[in-house]
Every structure is written in C-alpha cells, then in structure tokens.
Amino acid sequence: MDTVEKIVEDFASDIAMGPFSSGTRLRDMIRAIRACKTAAEERAVVRRECAEIREAIGENQQEIRHRNMAKLMFIHMLGYPTHFGQMECLKLIAAAGYPEKRIGYLGLMLLLDERQEVLMLVTNSLKQDLNHSNQFIVGLALCALGNICSAEMARDLSPEVERLMRSREVNTKKKAALCAIRIVRKVPDLAENFMGLASSLLKEKHHGILISAVQLCTELCKASKDALEYLRKNCVEGLVRILRDVSNSSYAPEYDVAGISDPFLHIRVLKLMRILGQGDADCSEYMNDILAQVATKNESNKNAANAILYECVQTIMGIEATSGLRVLAINILGRFLSNRDNNIRYVALNMLMRAITVDTQAVQRHRTTILECVKDADASIRKRALELVFLLVNDTNVKPLTKELVDYLDSADPDFKEDLTAKICSIVEKFSQEKLWYLDQMFKVLSLAGNHVKDDVWHALVVVISNASELQGYSVRLLYMALQAFVDQGSLVRVAVWCIGEYGEMLVNNVGMLQGEEPITVTESDAVDAVQLALNRYSADVTTRAMCLVALLKLSSRFPSTSERIKQIVSQNKKNIVLELQQRSIEFSSIIQRHQSIRPSLLERMPALDEASYLLRRASATQATLAADKPTPAVTPGGLKLPNGVAKPATSPLVDLLDLSSDDVPAITTASTTTAPNDFLQDLLGIGGISSSPAAAPSSASTDILIDLLSIGSSPSQNGPPAADSTPAQAITELFKINVPDTKPVSTISQVGAIVPEATDLLSSLSSSTSVSGTKSAPAVPQDMDLLDGLPSNTSVSGLVNHSSITAFQSATLKINFDFKKQPEKPHETTVHATFTNLTSSSYTDFVFQAAVPKFIQLRLDPASGNIVPASGNGSVTQGFSVTNNQHGQKPLAMRIRMSYKVNGEDRLEQGQVSNFPAGL
Amino acid sequence: MIQAVMVMSTQGKPRLLKFYSYQPPEKHQDLVRGVFQCMPDSVSNFVKVDAIFGPGAKLVYKHLATLYFVFVFDSSENELAVLDLVQVFVETLDRCFKNVCELDIVFNFNKLHTILDEMILGGQVIETSSEQIMRSVEEIARLEKQSNTTSLIPKSISERFSR
Structure with missing residues (x-):
C-alpha cells in the first residue's frame, strides 16, 4: 500500500503525455492495481481512484478529463461499475481537440450502450463530427456509430452515412459502408437507400472497400427481399469478376496471407454468392465455373487456402450447383479429414454433417476416414466424428461399423467411453435386425x-x-x-x-x-x-x-x-x-x-416385461422435462391402467420466489406427471426410492405396479417386522395426507395392485390391506386429479357460476388470462382456467407454469394442455387449477406466478404477482 | 458477425474486452470466466460456446506466450478465416509494439482499442491488411501528438506554475 500512497501524491509526472497514454497517472494506476496481491487490495485501490475521478468530475477539471476517462475504461474492464463517467464521455466528444474526442468516443463505445437514454444526447455531436473536415474525426464518429447506434440514431444519421459512402477518402468510404450495415440491421426499411450505392462500391479497386461493400450487400440481402432481387440482377457479374481477379492476380503483397492473395475478400465474396445463388438456378449456373476454378486452384496446406476452400465448399453446398461440383466439394472435405491440422479436420466434420442431407452417397465414400477420426487424439474432433458416424449408419453398414466402434471401445479414452457407449447402444438398438446380434453387441459393450x-x-x-x-x-x-x-x-x-x-x-x-x-x-x-x-x-x-x-x-x-x-x-x-x-x-x-x-x-420367474410400454416410457423420459408435461393418458398395453401423475411438492426455487417470512408458509403445488421412467426396472426390482428424496418416492412408487409385486414379499402389516413404517404404499398416503387435506379417497393403489397378473392370492391380501389403510388413515388421493382416466376436470363439475375473467399477467412476451368458475354451495372454492398466449414470433417450448399462494389458501394445479406455446398467439396452452380460500370473505385471493420456458433452446423465466382477482373469491 | 474480442492472460485476467453485440456490463466478468474455462479442454482452436453467447456461437482462440486471444463469432463467419484474422491482429500488435508482450498490452489497452477499431467495426471486418491498419494508427498517433503539444501540455504546465 505504500506504493499506492506514493502514487497518489505523485502529481509531477503529469507533464509527459505521450500519445495513447494520457498521462503517466494511468500507468501508475495500472501499476498499482497490478501490484495488488489480493482482491480486497485491488478493490481498495479502485475505490480510491473512483473517488478521485468523481471529485474531478464534480470540480469539472477539464485538463485531466480524458485521462480520467482512460482510467475509467481500465476500471470498467476489471468489472467495476463506471456509469458515473458516462456524461464525461459526452463532454469529451463535444470538445474540440482530437485526443479528447478519441478518448470520448472510445469511452462511449465501452461504457455506454444503445439502451441508455444518455445516448440520445450524443446524436448531435455525432452529426457534427460526421460533417467534420478532418477525415480522422469523421472516422471516429463513423466507428462509434457503427458500434452502438440505435434505431432512432440510424434514422437521423442515415443521410450523412449515405453521403460519406460517396466520399473520396478510402478510410471514410469503407467505414461508412460498415456503418450502413448497422443502420440496415436496426432499421431494415432503409435498405433500399443503400442498394445502389452498395453495388456501385463493388466496382472499386481497393480491397478494404470491396470487403466492406460485399459485407454490406450480404446484410442488405438479409434485410430485404427487394434488395436481394436487385443485387441478384445487378452484381452477380461484378462478384464473379472480383473473384476471378483476386484468385488470378499474381501477387498483392499487402493483402497476402501466407502466399494466398486476400483470403478474406475471397471468403466474403463466396459467402455473398451463396446467399445470391440459393434457390436461384440462373445465378448458380453463372457461378459454377468460377467456383470450380477456386475449388481446384487453391491446393495447399496453408490455413488461409483451406479457409477459402472451406467457404467454397459451403457455397457449393448452398447453391443449386451441378452434381459434379458437389462431389468435388465433398471430396475436398474428405481430403480435409486427413489433414494434420486439428482445426481443419474439425471444420470438415462439421461441414460433412451438413452435407449428409444433400448427398449421403458422396459422404459415405469417406466413411473409413471418418471412422479414423473417431480415434483422434482431440476430444472435440472425436465427438464430432462419432456424431457423423452415427448419421452414416444404415442397414447395410451397421455391422462392420458397430464392430469397429466396439473394438475401439477397449482402447478409448475413459472420458470418451460414455459418449461412445451411448452411441453404440443407440445404433445397436436402432438397427438390430436380429435379437441375437443385439444381445451379442450389448454384452460386449x-x-x-x-x-x-x-x-x-x-x-x-x-x-x-x-x-x-x-x-x-x-x-x-x-x-x-x-x-x-x-x-x-x-x-x-x-x-x-x-x-x-x-x-x-x-x-x-x-x-x-x-x-x-x-x-x-x-x-x-x-x-x-x-x-x-x-x-x-x-x-x-x-x-x-x-x-x-x-x-x-x-x-x-x-x-x-x-x-x-x-x-x-x-x-x-x-x-x-x-x-x-x-x-x-x-x-x-x-x-x-x-x-x-x-x-x-x-418366486416364480418374472412374466415377460411389456416391451411396448417400456419403450413408450423411455421415449417419454427422454423428452420429459421436469414437470407439467402433457397429461399422458394412462399407459394402456395389457389393459393396465397406471396413475401417471401425482401432486408433488415443489422445491426451493419457488420458496425463494416468495421471500418467505416464517409465519406465512405458502402451500405450493405443481402439476406434474413425474413418472421417473428411468427407474422402471429399479422399481421393478423393488429398489426404487432408496436414494431418492421422500418427496420423489411416492411418484415413482405409486406409478409402478411391480413395486407392489415385491412389496408382497415384505407384506408389512402381516408378517412385518418393524420396518413396516417405511413401505412405499404408506409413504404415499402419508404424503398425500400432508398435501391435500380435504379430498375424497380414490383407491388407486388397490386398483393397481389388482391388475397385476400372477401371485394373485398374495396380492389380493396385500392390496386389500393397503386399500384399507388408504381409506382409513388417509383421505388421500386428490379429488379429481384424473390420475386414472385423464378426464378434463371441468366436465365433472356442474352448476358452476361464472365470474368475469381477468388478465392476470401481461408482459411484452406473454399474456395470461384467468377465467373463474364457482359452485354456489362452496363459496370458498374457485375453479380457475388459465390461458397462456405467446406474444412473440418464436414459439416457447418446455413451458411450465407454477403458482404459489399464501398459507390460508390451498391450490391444486391440473396438468397443462401442453408444454409448447405456439408463436404470435396462434393457439395457446391452457391449464386448470382450483383454489380454496380458507379465509373466504376476510382476505382476498393473492397469488404469485412463475413461468419458465425455452425460446430457441434458451431458458427464460418470468414471474409476477396476481392481485387483481375479482372481489368475493 | 463477430460478437466479441477478448484478450486475457493465462490466469484468466481480462486484458482487453470488446463486445459488438450488447452484453450487460455486470455480466462481462462472468463471460470472461465462462470463456476462460471452456478453452483448454480441446486441442483444436475452435470451441462451441452456445451456452455462453447463444445458439450457434463459436470462439476461436490463439494461445501466444502468456495471453489468450479470443474472438467470439456467430454461425455466419468462417472459422478458419477468423483464425487468420486473429493472426492479422497479433501481427499488427507486433508491428506496433516491436515484439509485443503482455505488459505492452496492459499499459496500452486503449491503443489496442484503436487498432481494433481500425480492423473491426460493429462486428464486421473493415481491413485485413496489417500494413493499412498500421498506417491509420500511426496517422492517429501523429494527430494526437500534435494536439497534445499545442493545447494540453501548456495548460497543465501553466497551471502548475501558477500554483
């Protein structure tokens, strides 16, 4: 800390201000931070620095403003809050000098983002700078605009950018073109303003401008259909010319990467060609020759050349190319697979995986090379190769392929074995034509x-x-x-x-x-x-x-x-x-x-297990999410009827959600159809629920017939030694007793037991004993949970009084409506019908609705109608639940809700409180 | 498009962070940590980072001396080309600092930003010739020096004298 003290006092070094280091104080600060041995020390230094900077801001000290900004950027990088410096950025940008402006814009791009309102204030300064006579200041402004512009700024400043694209300066031109990309991305309507300009830039000679222009064209194609058509008409020719020039040009030292002239331009042009040629036979036809030329010419073991080849292959696969060209492309990938460079093998595998949908036969030819890659030293390559092999398997090659994989299993990396076995097993299961072969392979594995x-x-x-x-x-x-x-x-x-x-x-x-x-x-x-x-x-x-x-x-x-x-x-x-x-x-x-x-x-031999029902359950297990699946109708084969869903107390997340005070413990229920199908056989052997928590136990136990089968042996109430307390059947009843106090009993358990074939005499004695305990000790199983028959709950309730409906929750993405029904003779009970509507354009999967209520209310959720909410309100998911207000007339209903779902595989969570229930519920 | 450029030490300390798609600042350190953790487990220079940066995101990293250079990008970029781009970036730094080392980068992080801004704009590549980039950067340095000598230094010196 001594050094820090020293540095704080040391003001003398201010004078020497080199370019980029805005005063040695920045250096000293970095040095001080680097000297810190612990995180706490570092925080102390940063805190002190921040305090000084704040003070300087307060006193409006102009001459150290940009130095402070540089410090703030460093502090920002370390992850400390720096929002107090945002206004300083604006002041710096408005200053006249270049260094201030430079730091100001840097700060603007780092510390601010498009979501902040402060950004609006900068539009004017940007406009001035875009019109500045100094091209470097224009460059700064363009750079900032290209990085952070918002939709409003895009509209305001688009004319300036258009003008700058016509400028004579190379630097300005290319930056303006890239700025246009951001503008078009923010406001797609502006695309047509840039179409003509973009295609005229393709006639330039300078590579930097060409790259920018090609990228702009690519973006325009994505933004608007008109632009795509326009560019198809007007610039395919130009692109082919650029590609020919750049691949034929003897030597352009400036853009040379490892002896290949300008691979970046190559790649961008090829990418744009892919977009233009997709689904357009004429364009594709026009490109065939040049693509073939590029594909054959760049023969080398340099990374840059392979990058071009890779892009070229992608383009050939993307457009309506001739079949000869496609084979050429896949052969290039085949060559990639034997390349020594890991990166190249990696991309080749990725590409082959996509190519398999286009031309399986051509990919099959490289099967042996791909199989070699399964044995690669690199984990990521092994994994991809294995996935690819999995896609390549068909009825004819399954046996040799499986043999190879099984042989490799012996020497495989331990980490890799799990993936490998999983894949082998699913191959074997999928393609087993004969049981003997399947068994042999499985025993080997x-x-x-x-x-x-x-x-x-x-x-x-x-x-x-x-x-x-x-x-x-x-x-x-x-x-x-x-x-x-x-x-x-x-x-x-x-x-x-x-x-x-x-x-x-x-x-x-x-x-x-x-x-x-x-x-x-x-x-x-x-x-x-x-x-x-x-x-x-x-x-x-x-x-x-x-x-x-x-x-x-x-x-x-x-x-x-x-x-x-x-x-x-x-x-x-x-x-x-x-x-x-x-x-x-x-x-x-x-x-x-x-x-x-x-x-x-x-102890007779087990009856043959029902294969169909097992496969069904396994399939549903792989799809199954945590809870609230579709109410799968009871598993039917063999006339069995199994209760498939049980109310299960939700766990901690919901409790957190409610910020519980100890005296107000809410009753929480989640509609769930947890069947724990993986435990099928475990249950079968009566082992289920040993390791699972007591909450999970009843769900697996009650689901399974076979556990009862073995509990016969234990038959606790009859010959049972003290262990009787822990039998599953009673555990269920215990749990239900806690959970749902006022419901009428349904003898689920006895039904289940009664259906089991064989050993009937014993079973009947057991089942009778359990059903007795079921009725006596626990008025247990929920009223109309539809465990057995999946009847929609509403049908059983008649004489309901309709209440008005409310919008319980609305956000930008999701809307939830509640419809209320009530039986006049039961004023404290309300049946609610919730409707979930998706307001966005992408559908939600794995949708789960959860609700929690205060202690004096009881809540019971029925299974939802589905777990996928279609996009833009095209249909909705519904879910019924009923609430019982034990303090009816004294306290109003209240509820907290939480919705979790996935959008494109990303988890989302929304929560809210519903307090607008109609009075009198 | 390129979503982020990161330079970090082999200890996982960030040396340069630049995000081209919006990431809330409070998440930055988590991202750095996430990226750092997923790097060394494979031998090829590409890592899928869907979990951190959303679907289709990949990163390319290059390990040089005590630094990782990381470029994160989405599915529209060519992995091999981005690898070359990292090379161009490193070459430019090398020219700029004459045998670049970690300390150069720590103390001149805002020069790094200037170089990067000449190379990538809004997630798109502007310039791939390190010579051109150097030319612009030198021009900017010259400009900065000029205005420093004329406007800034005299002010602070005069203030000091008046104390």
Missing part, C-alpha cells in the same frame, strides 16, 4: 465399458432378454462367463445377476443351447458363488447389492439344495447399515424360513 452404460440402456436390455424366451439360456450363460472376467463393470454385474436369478436353472442345465454354442459346466453352488461374490464386492453399490439379494432369494427356490447357504448369506446382511438392504434381508430370510409353502409361487 457391457463387458468393456459397463461402468459407462446409462441405466436406461441396460434396463432395455433386461426387457429384451425377458421377452426372448429362446435366447434366455444363451444370455445367462454368456453373462455368467463375462461376469467371471469383468467383475468391475457395474451394469454388467447387474444384468448378469438379474439373469442368474431369473434363469439360474438354464445356466446349470445348459437349457436352450444355440447352434455352435459350447456347453459349459456350472454347478448350482457356482451360480450362488457368482452372486455372492458380486454381493460382497467392495465396489458394488446399493442397487447392485439389492439386486443380488433378490437373485439369491430366487435361486433359493430354483436350487433347493443351496437354500440353507443362501439363508446364511442373506442373514449376514440383516445388520447392514443401509436400511434398504437390511429390510430386504430381514424380509427375505423370513420368506426362506417361514413361508416354504408359498415360496415357489412367490
């Missing part, structure tokens, strides 16, 4: 990269195995052998253990041998060994262990001779610290010990 396989992939595999009755024996034997070799691969272990549990006897007796399969000798105790090993392995997680326990239980009935041993293994886990495992082992050992009579039927 699991063995090589079992730890990187996503859950849904192995879940799908299990579903397939359970359906392929002729391949079950083959699978279990192969998996058993794989398990011996690759004990570390998590998902391999799970699948193998599951199969051994289900199809253990096929393993031991070599049932269902395929042709050419070697018989193996596995004894019953070998099978138990394998599972026990997996159970006791230190790296196994809870899910795997739980699956091992289930497998052991099943084996105990398949192989009665091992029953005693299994009983021991299971009871070792009775003291496990993980509750789930503990509970399971206690329940299982009681099955083994006490329920010999029902054990065989209880």
